[in-house]
Amino acid sequence: MNEEQAVSKVDGILSNCGIEKESDLCVLNLIRYTATTKCSPSVDPERVLWSLRDHPLLSEAEACVRQHLPDLYAAAGGVNVWALVAAVVLLSSSVNDIQQLLFCLRRPSSTVTMPDVTETLYCIAVLLYAMREKGINISNRIHYNIFYCLYLQENSCTQATKVKEEPSVWPGKKTIQLTHEQQLILNHKMEPLQVVKIMAFAGTGKTSTLVKYAEKWSQSRFLYVTFNKSIAKQAERVFPSNVICKTFHSMAYGHIGRKYQSKKKLNLFKLTPFMVNSVLAEGKGGFIRAKLVCKTLENFFASADEELTIDHVPIWCKNSQGQRVMVEQSEKLNGVLEASRLWDNMRKLGECTEEAYQMTHDGYLKLWQLSKPLLASFDAIFVDEQVRAMERTVENIVLPRHEALLFLVF
Numbered sequence: 001m002n003e004e005q006a007v008s009k010v011d012g013i014l015s016n017c018g019i020e021k022e023s024d025l026c027v028l029n030l031i032r033y034t035a036t037t038k039c040s041p042s043v044d045p046e047r048v049l050w051s052l053r054d055h056p057l058l059s060e061a062e063a064c065v066r067q068h069l070p071d072l073y074a075a076a077g078g079v080n081v082w083a084l085v086a087a088v089v090l091l092s093s094s095v096n097d098i099q100q101l102l103f104c105l106r107r108p109s110s111t112v113t114m115p116d117v118t119e120t121l122y123c124i125a126v127l128l129y130a131m132r133e134k135g136i137n138i139s140n141r142i143h144y145n146i147f148y149c150l151y152l153q154e155n156s157c158t159q160a161t162k163v164k165e166e167p168s169v170w171p172g173k174k175t176i177q178l179t180h181e182q183q184l185i186l187n188h189k190m191e192p193l194q195v196v197k198i199m200a201f202a203g204t205g206k207t208s209t210l211v212k213y214a215e216k217w218s219q220s221r222f223l224y225v226t227f228n229k230s231i232a233k234q235a236e237r238v239f240p241s242n243v244i245c246k247t248f249h250s251m252a253y254g255h256i257g258r259k260y261q262s263k264k265k266l267n268l269f270k271l272t273p274f275m276v277n278s279v280l281a282e283g284k285g286g287f288i289r290a291k292l293v294c295k296t297l298e299n300f301f302a303s304a305d306e307e308l309t310i311d312h313v314p315i316w317c318k319n320s321q322g323q324r325v326m327v328e329q330s331e332k333l334n335g336v337l338e339a340s341r342l343w344d345n346m347r348k349l350g351e352c353t354e355e356a357y358q359m360t361h362d363g364y365l366k367l368w369q370l371s372k373p374l375l376a377s378f379d380a381i382f383v384d385e386q387v388r389a390m391e392r393t394v395e396n397i398v399l400p401r402h403e404a405l406l407f408l409v410f
Helices: 003-016 026-034 045-051 058-068 081-091 095-105 114-133 140-154 180-186 206-216 229-238 248-262 273-277 287-301 329-347 361-370 388-398
Strands: 162-166 176-179 195-198 222-226 243-247 316-318 324-326 380-383 405-409
Touching (some): 026 058, 026 081, 045 081, 045 095, 058 081, 081 114, 095 114, 114 140, 180 206, 195 206, 206 380, 206 405, 222 248, 229 243, 229 248, 273 287, 287 329, 287 361, 329 361, 361 388
Parallel strands (some): 195 405, 222 243, 222 380, 380 405
Antiparallel strands (some): 162 176, 316 324
């Protein structure tokens, strides 16, 4: 099946199952479609339910299926396992929620197989992505949670085999043993507008691979960028002279941040709920609302979006009793309104006395991103120690306005 056929098949599933923008039941229909996943005859719903007993979202998922899809909850063979799994996934707010789901389903008491679970999660992820492409208003964070969790699972047991010794072309650099995977990266020919993602655990040689790549392609010019200042300093000592090492914030500061510094309007610390609470509209204050505004701004800064919208407001928050609850629509509207007002005041270069209105480091990085910066001419750009939450921001800064090959390292 080629790409065009695959897209057509997914579109057909959305259409045939009522997973459409015009349908108020599109999310429930997604659960209903997932419930059609074939189970092995050995799957015992009661044992699966027992395996999930410790998951913090199980009670909410059960209530959802029981109330809105009663035929799946009271099926002849017991509750539909995949309907519960889909409900837990859709209620998730973090990668940890999905990881806990996988942990529960791996228990000996569970009768589902991990290949079946993995295939089901991939299916849900594809449909969630397609829903966003079709304009259905559903958070893309759920898709990310699934994708990253599956990545962690599939790479948790990978072992690399040393296959080749790569001599250094730079004086004083010692020879290192390269794995087969590293050798494939070194042999990769640079092409404009390509994105290469290097994913591995800490200490497995990701940065060393970039060093060897720069050494091998010694006639090319590279830009090495990271979010960590100490890592950038270390990189200056280990990379060859054809690599310029910077942090994203240092480049953004040079173009945007210094303007706020000269006006004494730069906040050297992270924006806190305490700061935000002092500038919230009368009757709209409180720690919970202030924290919601802070998180909304964080989500906006980490996105590739040009406008702050209600999509950046968190789905979940903790109430005054410390319970995890869904954010009500009225609170979402107030949150995006207050966050927008705060962002408008942060961008102003005039003097201000309110600490919450001072520009933050992530704020001027966002402004730099929105200015669509033109980086110097490089053949490839290395983004090391990449922060997953900032991936869209990074790609939006570098692509598609530059002809360089982009390496993202996780």
